[in-house]
Amino acid sequence: MRVLVVDGANVVGSRPNGWWRDRAGAAGRLHASLARADLDHDVVVLVLEGRATSGRPAGRDGAVETVHAPGSGDDAVVEEVRARRAHGDDVVVVTADRALRERVTAAGGSSVGPSWLLSRTS
Template identity: 45%
Template structure:
């Protein structure tokens, strides 16, 4: 299974003050994803709108980002990842964005709600 995570959607699923330090919120999510993914035999990709500066490193999770930051650019990158995957039926996109859910399902992927995924990470 390949999990593609709409990173800011998952971060935003819990109003814990993440907006005061977006970088720290992204680092926490990547750390949580690292821990979760290390226990599984799945590929995990976290998608952001722009590359984090300085870059984040992960030994388990792939950190992807849109080629150019713009509204919905991370969504477009997620759809691109699904449509270029060898088997879209093996992809689970984690998001609660209803438009993105519709787009990736049309491309053959399944979806998982951000809030319940966040609870799985905890």
């Protein structure tokens, strides 16, 4: 399976559009845009952390699965990569966070930047 894991905080934070005033709303809008987009992946996992988790309940909704990070969003992203790779899935993470990209590569995944995703969801 082809799995796309989205670092919600990093993707939302890549656009200075006032998201910080309504983190939950920004998370909900990101989820909606992921649900509408044709991203050529079997599963899309949206990882949310902190106040953004109130914008979308955890669980699967169509092709989008929302995960609430119990602590660090980066740790939750890496855990998703490890778990999915253990099942033989091809995993791509959307983030611009350099340290997270290195951790993703070490866990067997690959990464693309937010602009890749945003150009497909706008």
